[in-house]
Amino acid sequence: VNRTQPLSARILAISGSLQAHSSNTALVRLAANLVDAGTQVDIFDQLDHLPYFNPDLDLEPAPAAVAELRARVSAADAVLIASPEYAHEMPGVLKNALDWLVSSGELYAKPVAVLCAAPSAERGTFVRHALEQTLDAEGARLILSATVAVLPSQRNGDPSSEVARAVTDALRALSGATTSRGEQGLF
Numbered sequence: 001v002n003r004t005q006p007l008s009a010r011i012l013a014i015s016g017s018l019q020a021h022s023s024n025t026a027l028v029r030l031a032a033n034l035v036d037a038g039t040q041v042d043i044f045d046q047l048d049h050l051p052y053f054n055p056d057l058d059l060e061p062a063p064a065a066v067a068e069l070r071a072r073v074s075a076a077d078a079v080l081i082a083s084p085e086y087a088h089e090m091p092g093v094l095k096n097a098l099d100w101l102v103s104s105g106e107l108y109a110k111p112v113a114v115l116c117a118a119p120s121a122e123r124g125t126f127v128r129h130a131l132e133q134t135l136d137a138e139g140a141r142l143i144l145s146a147t148v149a150v151l152p153s154q155r156n157g158d159p160s161s162e163v164a165r166a167v168t169d170a171l172r173a174l175s176g177a178t179t180s181r182g183e184q185g186l187f
Ligand SMILES: Cc1cc2nc3c(=O)[nH]c(=O)nc-3n(C[C@H](O)[C@H](O)[C@H](O)COP(=O)(O)O)c2cc1C
Pocket: 017, 018, 019, 021, 022, 023, 024, 025, 083, 084, 085, 086, 087, 088, 089, 117, 118, 119, 123, 124
């Protein structure tokens, strides 16, 4: 190991939305493009490949898509989740993925930031609360939770500086959380 190189935080970014022109997927793509030196962002975009969670399927070897999700979360130092709110909750596909991580425990002690891209900044309080509860149940360390107002015109790139700032803040908070873990000698 070259100790003069700064530690590079590996962040796994997951969008809770499957729709093609998703504002939440726009946030995770922006995260991958904005990264500072010393931060790598990997996007997990296979929520729709996962089977419906069923404890009867939660055996070794796990279904291939589940094994992939678990390996990608495990390899990450931190996780960024960007999710829409559906009927005051997170989308079922996202809850399904988080349910697959309960028994295997990849989120335990993992720094996680939650963003909710919504049409206005007052939205998203219910889904963020729901995510915070689920992440807490799985032992994750919630680092940041924020709603980001994303206009329809901003879904295909050309993000405003405010959107970019919110994503950068989340990445820096996650990166800082992994560094402080390292300084405490926890990895
Ligand atoms: C089925 C459905 C339910 C929704 N429920 C809510 C809701 O409870 N609260 C809210 O603020 N927005 C709600 N919305 C709006 C979405 O959260 C919002 O449009 C979001 O930006 C979509 O994210 P996306 O562009 O990443 O897919 C709902 C949208 C759909 C399609």
